Each structure stands twice: as C-alpha cells, then as structure tokens.
Amino acid sequence: MPEARRRPPGSTDVARLAGVSQKTVSRVINGEPYVSDEIRQRVLAAARELGYRRNTAARALNLGRFHRIGVASLGSSLYGPASMLIALERHAREVGYALSVVNTMEGDDTGVVNAVETLLEQGVDGIVISEPIVAEQELRIDASVPVLSFGPVAGLDAPQVITPGPSGVDAGREATEHLLRLGHATVRHVAGPSRWWAARDRVRGWREALAAAGAPEPPPLEGDWSPASGYAAGRVLAADREATAVFVANDDMAIGVLHALAEAGRAVPEDVSVVGMDDVPAAAYLSPPLTTVRQDFEAIIAHGLALLLERIEGGSRVAVHDTPVTHLVVRRSTSPPKEKR
Amino acid sequence: MPEARRRPPGSTDVARLAGVSQKTVSRVINGEPYVSDEIRQRVLAAARELGYRRNTAARALNLGRFHRIGVASLGSSLYGPASMLIALERHAREVGYALSVVNTMEGDDTGVVNAVETLLEQGVDGIVISEPIVAEQELRIDASVPVLSFGPVAGLDAPQVITPGPSGVDAGREATEHLLRLGHATVRHVAGPSRWWAARDRVRGWREALAAAGAPEPPPLEGDWSPASGYAAGRVLAADREATAVFVANDDMAIGVLHALAEAGRAVPEDVSVVGMDDVPAAAYLSPPLTTVRQDFEAIIAHGLALLLERIEGGSRVAVHDTPVTHLVVRRSTSPPKEKR
DNA sequence: CTGGGATATGACTACGTAGTCACGGAGTTG
DNA sequence: CAACTCCGTGACTACGTAGTCATATCCCAG
Known part of the structure; x- marks a missing residue:
C-alpha cells in the first residue's frame, strides 16, 4: 500500500546521503x-537526487x-493599481523577496490598517501600501x-513609515500646463475620490499649474475612477459652454x-480638449x-522599494534613487x- | 541608548506574564x-499588552x-488576469490562507514552470496557475x-493537477450564437494568442456555434489581447465587405x-456588429x-479553489460546486x- | 466513598535551518 | 621547529509553536 505521505527531505537527509x-x-x-569542491559536488548531487528544497x-x-x-492593496482591477502590483512583484523577486498580497475591498470598513x-x-519583513487612502477610522x-506608503496613513504606528514624494503632483501639473500652453483660458478637472491621496496629488498639481499661470480655478468635479463616474462628470461639462479643456484624473x-x-x-x-492619465x-x-x-510605475516602485529595503536590511544595500x-x-x-468669437 | 531591536514577543513571554x-x-x-475562562482572559490580556502575534x-x-x-500569474495588467487575482486573494483569505504571487513576464523564457x-x-500548500499557456519548453x-490550473500544463509533474472545465468555450459559443440569431450569415473571430488556453477555448466555442448553425467558418484572425493588435485585425476586417459580424476574444x-x-x-x-469579451x-x-x-470570475475561482482545498486538506472541507x-x-x-441587396 | 469520566493544566519534545564554537591539518613565518 | 594563521569540517544549539502524554481536580454515579 502507498505510504502515508512522508515529509519532504531535509538537509539532514541530504547530509546522510x-x-x-x-x-x-x-x-x-x-x-x-x-567547502571543498569535491564535497560541494557530492552534496549538490545528493540534493538533486532527493529533490531537496x-x-x-x-x-x-x-x-x-x-x-x-x-502588499496592502485596495483590490481594484484598475490599470494603475494592477501595474503597481506587477512592478512590485518583479522588483521584490529581483532582490530575493517573496510577495504577499492582501486586499481590502473598497467599502470594507476594516480598511487598509486591517490589511496591514x-x-x-x-509574517513579513516590510509592507507596502500601494494605494493609500485617507484612513476612515483611527x-x-x-x-x-x-x-512604505505613497501618501500619509493615519492610525499607523510603525518604526519607520517611508513616504517618497508624490509624483502625482507632477503629472497633474504637466497635464494642466499642456492645456494652458495650447491657449485655453483655464482647465477643468475631474478628480478621483478625495479619499485617495493619488487623487489629491493630481488636484494639487492642477491647482499649482493654474495658479502659476494666473488662470482662474474652476470648481473640480469628483468621480470614483470609473468610466461611469466620468460619464456623469462629462455630462456636466458638456452643458457648460465655457469648458474648453479638461484634465481627467x-x-x-x-x-x-x-x-x-x-x-x-x-x-x-474642437470644442473641448481632454487629457487623461x-x-x-x-x-x-x-x-x-x-x-x-x-x-513610470517601474521607477516609482524601484525607488520606493529601495528605500524600504534599506530600512529592512539596515542600510546594507545601496539605494538607487532614480527619480520617478x-x-x-x-x-x-x-x-x-x-x-474666440 | 536605544536597545538593539529585540525579537518580537513569543508565546513564552506571554505565558510568563x-x-x-x-x-x-x-x-x-x-x-x-x-481552558478556564479566568485563565483565558488573563492570557488574552497579557497577549494584548505585549502585542503578541x-x-x-x-x-x-x-x-x-x-x-x-x-499564484503563478503571467503578470499582465489586463482586466481578466487582474480580476482573477483579486478573486483569488479574497477567497483564499476567506478560508484562512495567505496568498503569494509570482509573475512570469511574458516573453520570459523561464515560463510558468519556473514560477511554480x-x-x-x-513554501506553499497549493498552487494556482491563473492563466495557463501552452508550455514553451518541456x-x-x-x-x-x-x-490548480484552468487548462493543461505540460511539463508539470504534480500529484494532483486539477483542471475545472474551461468556461471560455461557453462564452465563445454564447457570443457567436447571439450574432447568428441576429441573422448574420456567419461570424468572424479575432482570437487571443494561441498559446493561451483561454484563447483556444474561445475559438472552440466560436467553432462549435458556427458548426451547430451550419454556418461557414471563416479563418480566425489572431491578436495578442492588446488594443493595438485588435486595431490591426480591425483593418483587415474593415477591408472585407463580407464581414458583417465579429466576435473579439x-x-x-x-x-x-x-x-x-x-x-x-x-x-x-450598421455595417459590422462587434461582440467583445x-x-x-x-x-x-x-x-x-x-x-x-x-x-463570473468569482464563481470560477470559488469553484476551483474549493477543489484545490479539498486536495490540500484531504477532503475535510465540503466543496461547493457552484458552476461558473x-x-x-x-x-x-x-x-x-x-x-440584403 | 470509590471508581471513572470530563475538565484543566503543564512538562517534554520535534520540526529544519543556520549561527557559534571547537578542532584538526596544512601551510607560512621568524 | 615553534608559533601562528588559514582552511575545512562537524557537534551543539536556539528559534517559537503545537502535538503527545502525564498529572491533578472535580463531579457524579454506583
């Protein structure tokens, strides 16, 4: 009869062989x-024979x-978060780390803090909060x-919380400047949910660009990242003949x-210019x-993860700060x- | 001076306290x-005090x-794979399992087998291959x-490889039948890369529906899931006046x-009907x-994961077979x- | 009041790895 | 050739948890 499944071989078994x-x-x-070369070969052969891991x-x-x-993620199938996760996995693997994922479904009261x-x-040596949102509870x-968090996280008491600069600000500024340069008097904004720091960053970039150009700041519209919410905002914009340029988050x-x-x-x-992100x-x-x-998700992750590893391993690794x-x-x-008429 | 960081508390520390x-x-x-209630409370209090985990x-x-x-995943930010991953995480967590992710970037010669x-x-108790492709090497x-794999995997020698029925066939059939019912003489198909079993399943469903209706089977076009490849296929279709209906994978x-x-x-x-997926x-x-x-990714995952857990835990759990x-x-x-003219 | 089960607790141990230290032999230097 | 250093190897041990078994009460039935 087949034996009860025995344990996988250990280093002791390899040693014996x-x-x-x-x-x-x-x-x-x-x-x-x-270790002498001869012994090394003998051990490797034995390990291979037993299928040792x-x-x-x-x-x-x-x-x-x-x-x-x-990784504490929000569990959406949006392009941004999905890309972040992929970049994280790749970079973690490259430096010899495995990756665990925990999602906190949006609307879940437990929130990011519970995912942490x-x-x-x-059992992890470090944590990445990939899409930080404003904590709903304390x-x-x-x-x-x-x-590592790409934005402040309330209610988290960690020895080292690392927060690289939010690159969303640059993005918002760049999009807005592009539209202003084209000659638009001002630029409307359809923002993401204000609970997300990523959304706030983009708003900030948009504001800064408007202010720098001395353009008036129209009230931003707010969506929830979904096409449906964008559609709703679009209907509002379509009704406004003054709106000639929009930056959508x-x-x-x-x-x-x-x-x-x-x-x-x-x-x-012709009537309205649109910039996405x-x-x-x-x-x-x-x-x-x-x-x-x-x-550049790759660069953002590479940068952040380098900082995180520096903390984990006590500064043994050299962090490569390729600015995102x-x-x-x-x-x-x-x-x-x-x-103009 | 601050102590060198000491180890986190163990059950022994809690016990002492x-x-x-x-x-x-x-x-x-x-x-x-x-365990008496009194002791239980004492222990819980001590654990809380020390922050025991x-x-x-x-x-x-x-x-x-x-x-x-x-999870061995292909590491694309496509909607399908991303949704699968999210469903997997949720269901795994629900049954008390943590989730590890390893991606094998497309084009990586190492392939799925190396990810496994x-x-x-x-160290995992079970593995899910979320988007199986035809193994590139043996x-x-x-x-x-x-x-658990949603399609055959060559080169894998596991005690139990579980393969639930491919639901992509149904999807392909349903899409094609819809177009035929509308009165189209036949239906073109823009397939995914043939290395993917998911793509093959959809082709199969399309074929079956055509055959069942006695419709001729035009040669399928093949893309790589990307909008760019769809655009290329679309140009071919646009040039063909006979093409009045397309099912895109x-x-x-x-x-x-x-x-x-x-x-x-x-x-x-009006000229061409299009069905996506x-x-x-x-x-x-x-x-x-x-x-x-x-x-229904949720159902697909729930079904597959139940089968996997059954194997892992030796049939202790009741698998709920809600058919996807x-x-x-x-x-x-x-x-x-x-x-018709 | 006595045997026996249910309840409550602890002592001891295995799990597989890698750090620490100890030891023997080979080579090198003064 | 004595003192010393480098190399190669092994014995012993800690890590934190939970399984096994032993022990100690207690309550109730016979």
Whole structure:
C-alpha cells in the first residue's frame, strides 16, 4: 500500500546521503566558502537526487526574518493599481523577496490598517501600501516592520513609515500646463475620490499649474475612477459652454467623459480638449485617441522599494534613487481652443 | 541608548506574564477547549499588552503546512488576469490562507514552470496557475503540492493537477450564437494568442456555434489581447465587405477593432456588429457601447479553489460546486445585418 | 466513598535551518 | 621547529509553536 505521505527531505537527509554533516549541507546550499569542491559536488548531487528544497519556515524561524514583503492593496482591477502590483512583484523577486498580497475591498470598513495587521500576522519583513487612502477610522496599529506608503496613513504606528514624494503632483501639473500652453483660458478637472491621496496629488498639481499661470480655478468635479463616474462628470461639462479643456484624473474616467461629450454633440478636441492619465493600452485607440500622462510605475516602485529595503536590511544595500518621472503623451484629444468669437 | 531591536514577543513571554505555561497560551490563541475562562482572559490580556502575534514560521515548521497558496500569474495588467487575482486573494483569505504571487513576464523564457518552482521554494500548500499557456519548453517540475490550473500544463509533474472545465468555450459559443440569431450569415473571430488556453477555448466555442448553425467558418484572425493588435485585425476586417459580424476574444482588442472600423468608415453596428469579451468597466462607454460576454470570475475561482482545498486538506472541507456561468451583455454594438441587396 | 469520566493544566519534545564554537591539518613565518 | 594563521569540517544549539502524554481536580454515579 502507498505510504502515508512522508515529509519532504531535509538537509539532514541530504547530509546522510552525501556522507557529511547537516551543517555542511547548509553551507553548500547557501554558497558559503570553506567547502571543498569535491564535497560541494557530492552534496549538490545528493540534493538533486532527493529533490531537496530548503524549508523556508525553518529558515525564517532561525533567522527571525521572512524574506517576504507584503502588499496592502485596495483590490481594484484598475490599470494603475494592477501595474503597481506587477512592478512590485518583479522588483521584490529581483532582490530575493517573496510577495504577499492582501486586499481590502473598497467599502470594507476594516480598511487598509486591517490589511496591514493581516500581513503582520502572516509574517513579513516590510509592507507596502500601494494605494493609500485617507484612513476612515483611527484604528491604531503597531506595525513592527517598516512600511512604505505613497501618501500619509493615519492610525499607523510603525518604526519607520517611508513616504517618497508624490509624483502625482507632477503629472497633474504637466497635464494642466499642456492645456494652458495650447491657449485655453483655464482647465477643468475631474478628480478621483478625495479619499485617495493619488487623487489629491493630481488636484494639487492642477491647482499649482493654474495658479502659476494666473488662470482662474474652476470648481473640480469628483468621480470614483470609473468610466461611469466620468460619464456623469462629462455630462456636466458638456452643458457648460465655457469648458474648453479638461484634465481627467485617470483614463477610465476620461473614457466616460469622451462618451458624454460625444453624446452631447460636443466635438473633441474642437470644442473641448481632454487629457487623461495613466496611458492605458486602450488610450491610443479611443475616438479620438487620448492625450494622457504616463507614470513610470517601474521607477516609482524601484525607488520606493529601495528605500524600504534599506530600512529592512539596515542600510546594507545601496539605494538607487532614480527619480520617478511622468511623461506626457500627446494624441488627438487636445488642440488649441476655437477662435474666440 | 536605544536597545538593539529585540525579537518580537513569543508565546513564552506571554505565558510568563500571565503566569501560565507556554502550552496554555497556545491553547488560548488557537481557541482550543479545556481552558478556564479566568485563565483565558488573563492570557488574552497579557497577549494584548505585549502585542503578541503568533510566529507563522514556527507554526509552519511545526505543522509542516504553510497555510499559504501561491499564484503563478503571467503578470499582465489586463482586466481578466487582474480580476482573477483579486478573486483569488479574497477567497483564499476567506478560508484562512495567505496568498503569494509570482509573475512570469511574458516573453520570459523561464515560463510558468519556473514560477511554480519559485513558489515551491517559498513554501506553499497549493498552487494556482491563473492563466495557463501552452508550455514553451518541456521542463519537468516535480510539484509536491496540488496544482490548480484552468487548462493543461505540460511539463508539470504534480500529484494532483486539477483542471475545472474551461468556461471560455461557453462564452465563445454564447457570443457567436447571439450574432447568428441576429441573422448574420456567419461570424468572424479575432482570437487571443494561441498559446493561451483561454484563447483556444474561445475559438472552440466560436467553432462549435458556427458548426451547430451550419454556418461557414471563416479563418480566425489572431491578436495578442492588446488594443493595438485588435486595431490591426480591425483593418483587415474593415477591408472585407463580407464581414458583417465579429466576435473579439477580449474587450481590449475589441476597442482596437472599433477604432479601425470607424477609421475606415464602416459603421458599427450598421455595417459590422462587434461582440467583445470580459465586460471591462469602459465597455459601456465606448462609441458605440460594446456588446460583450461577462465571465463570473468569482464563481470560477470559488469553484476551483474549493477543489484545490479539498486536495490540500484531504477532503475535510465540503466543496461547493457552484458552476461558473457566462453572461451576455447586449449593448449597441450589435444589430441585425443590413437588408440584403 | 470509590471508581471513572470530563475538565484543566503543564512538562517534554520535534520540526529544519543556520549561527557559534571547537578542532584538526596544512601551510607560512621568524 | 615553534608559533601562528588559514582552511575545512562537524557537534551543539536556539528559534517559537503545537502535538503527545502525564498529572491533578472535580463531579457524579454506583
């Protein structure tokens, strides 16, 4: 009869087969010096034969480190968050860390802070809060590990909370400046939900650009990142003959805006210029193709993660501070305003 | 001076503070019976005071189980994969499992099989391959844990590879039947990359529907899921006056198709009807709003994960087999063909 | 009032890894 | 050739948890 499934082989089993001590196996596996070539080969052969994989639980227990970083995400399938997660995974893996993900569904009262708690219980050496929002409650959490957040997080009591500069401000400024340069008197804004710091940053960039140009600041509209909310905002804009230029806080909402404008018979870009943000793959294939601002998620993550690792590993690694940049992609949805009457 | 950071408190520390044995703390933490209420309260108070969190590494080492499942993903920010991941995380968390993610960037020669190996090294009790593709090489991996895959995976040698029925077939059939019912003589297809099983399933559903209706089967076009590839396919379709109906394997490509058709002056749906797949949030706000097929990711994942857990936990849990369904969403991009001349 | 089950608690131990230290031999230097 | 250093190896141990088994009460039935 088939045996009850036995435990996977350990370094002790490898040691026995290779005729060496367990410690020597450990040395070989970790590539430590002071092992003769002959023994090294014997151990590797034995390990291969047994299908040995080192037990990360035992390793973590011994070292007191998990070699794992956790991501507290909002769990949306939006392009931005999804891209962040992918970049995070890649960079974490590159520096030898595994990645845990915990989502906090939007509308969930538990919130980001609870996701952090869940990660801490799972065992991680560091935490990334990928889309920080304004904390809905004042739950105090004592995070015993460094936390990287792209915006302030209330209620979090961590030894080191790291917050790289918000690059969304640059993006908002760039989009707005582009429209102003084209000659528009001012620029409307369809913002993301104000609970999101990313949304606030874009508002700030938009404000700064208007102020710098001495343009009047019209009241911003607010959506929830969804095309549906963009559509609602678009209907408001379509009704306003003064509105000739809009900066929309993400491409999804911009799609809704475009649809509303088309429906109302307002031509883009002749009557209204539209700038989105994110440069989703579909942006170039809308009607008209959408001018938008692209963020370099790779650079943002690389930068932030380097800071985080510096804290985790006690400054042993050199942090490469390649400053994240934003990049305006001009397509056909923007143009100078029509001749003034 | 500040102490060197000391280890986090363990059950022993809690035990000392509460004046009980370490084992009793373990019992309280795990909610085991046979602990007096008074002691239970004392222990909980002590744990709270010290900020105790049980060490998962020690727990995993002791039990030989990680309470963690791993996802091998392709690392795209597409709507489908992103939604799968979110559903996975939610369901895993609900049954008390943590989630590890490893991506294998498309074009990476290492492939899915290597991602599986990485997960095994990280320590997981089960693995989900969320977007299986046809293995590019014959690397044999000995996965010592159950693997859930939504399609065959070559080169994987696992004790139990679980493959729930491919629901993409239903989706393809449903989309095609809808177009045929409207009166189109036949339906063109813009497929996903043939390396993806999801793409193949949709092709199969399309074929089956055509065959069942006795409609001729035109040669399918192939894209890579991206709007750009959809645009290329759309230009081909636009040049073909016989093409009056298209089923596109995902909404992103459908956006490209719509753009190409509009550019060529072919009206949708008057000249060409288009059906997409996924029901991305933007689908309802395209011009025209896109008829599409929605998959119930939640149900697909719930179903698959139940099967996986059954294997992991030895049939202790009751698997709820709520059969995944697809759902056609009819919008304005489809209509009967124009009157025959 | 006595045997026996249910209840409550603790002592001891295994889990697999890698750090610490100890030891023996080879080579090198004064 | 004595004193010393570098190399290669192994014995022993800690890490924190939960399983196993032993022990100590207590209550109730016979």
